Amino acid sequence: WQSVFLANLPILVVSWMLQKGIDLSKSGERSLDGRLSQFDWIGTLLLAAGLIAGMIGLRVPGAWTIALVALAVLFLAGFVVWERRVPAPVLDLRLFLRPRFAAGGLIVATQNLAMYALIFQMPFLFADLSDLPQSQVGVAMLALTAGMVLFAPLGGRVAHYIGVRLTVVIGSLMCTVGVALLADLEIWQSLSGVVIPLGLVGLGLGLSSGPNQAAAMSAVAQNESGMAAAALSTTRYFGGIAGIAILSSLLPDTAAGDDITGHLIAFWIFVASCAVSVGFALMLPGKGKN
Numbered sequence: 001w002q003s004v005f006l007a008n009l010p011i012l013v014v015s016w017m018l019q020k021g022i023d024l025s026k027s028g029e030r031s032l033d034g035r036l037s038q039f040d041w042i043g044t045l046l047l048a049a050g051l052i053a054g055m056i057g058l059r060v061p062g063a064w065t066i067a068l069v070a071l072a073v074l075f076l077a078g079f080v081v082w083e084r085r086v087p088a089p090v091l092d093l094r095l096f097l098r099p100r101f102a103a104g105g106l107i108v109a110t111q112n113l114a115m116y117a118l119i120f121q122m123p124f125l126f127a128d129l130s131d132l133p134q135s136q137v138g139v140a141m142l143a144l145t146a147g148m149v150l151f152a153p154l155g156g157r158v159a160h161y162i163g164v165r166l167t168v169v170i171g172s173l174m175c176t177v178g179v180a181l182l183a184d185l186e187i188w189q190s191l192s193g194v195v196i197p198l199g200l201v202g203l204g205l206g207l208s209s210g211p212n213q214a215a216a217m218s219a220v221a222q223n224e225s226g227m228a229a230a231a232l233s234t235t236r237y238f239g240g241i242a243g244i245a246i247l248s249s250l251l252p253d254t255a256a257g258d259d260i261t262g263h264l265i266a267f268w269i270f271v272a273s274c275a276v277s278v279g280f281a282l283m284l285p286g287k288g289k290n
Contacts, residue, residue: 040089043082043091046079051076051241053069053071053075055241057072058245058248058249059248059249091231092224092231095224095227099283100218100219100284101216101220101228101231103216104212104213104215107281108235109236110273111172111239112236112240113242113243113273114175114243114271114273114274115205115240117243117246117247120244122141125185125263128263130189143202144199147204148205149206150206152209154207155167155171155208156214159214164214164285164287165286167208168208168211168215169278171207172204172274172275172281173278174201175204176271177200178199178200178202178203178204180271181196181200183264185260185263185264213232216228247266250263
C-alpha cells in the first residue's frame, strides 16, 4: 500500500512543469511601498508547527500532552498575530470578518470534520464489528462518493429555485441525519446496513458544497478571489485534521474488537459538527438576496 504515495510524484512533476510556464510576478501581491511581496515563510512555518504540535500532543500520554498542546496554542497565536502584520499573508484572516464568508468557511470546516474522519474511521469499524473483506469496505466508501458526485451538479440548480440558504440547510440536515444513522453501530455488521446512510451523507455534502462556496466567494472582491479560495481550502483541511485528531484520540491503541466505545463517542461528536453547520447555513443569503 505504500506505493500509493508514489502516485503523487508524476502529478507534482507535471504541476512543476506547468508552473514554470507562468509568470507569477505579474499576479503577485505587493506591499504598501509597491514592492513585490515575498512568500510568507514565517506564517507558513508557524502554522505548520502549530498543527504538528497539536496533532502529536493529542496522541502522546501524560505531561507531554499538556506541553505540546500549549506549544500548539502558542504557535497558532503567533500565526494569527503575524498574519495581521505581514503585507501578503499566507492566509488573510481579515476575510473572516465578513459574516457570509466566515459562515461559508465554517460550514466547510464542520462538514469536512465529519466527512474526513468518517472515511478514516470506516475500515476500523468494519474490522471491529464485522468479518467483511476489505474489498467490501471500498464498496461502502463508494456510496459516500457516489452521493457527492451525483448531487454536486444539482446544488446550483436547486439553489437557483429555493435560494442558497435553504439549499445548504437541507444539505447540512441530510449530513446530520446520515451520520446520526451511522452511529447505530449494529448496522456496521453488514454492507447493506451502511450504504443508505452513507449515501445520504454524500447527497447532503454534494447538494450544499457548491452553493455554500459560491455564496462565500460572492462576499469578496475579484482581486481577493485567489486568497479567498485558498482560505476556504484551508478551512477544509483544518476540519479534516481536527476530525482525524479527535478520532485518533478516542480510539484505543489495542487490537480490533477490544473497545467500540471510542467509535460511538466519535460519531456523536461528528453529528454535533454537522448540526453546527446547519446553524452557520442560516447566516447565508436567502432567495433573491446577494
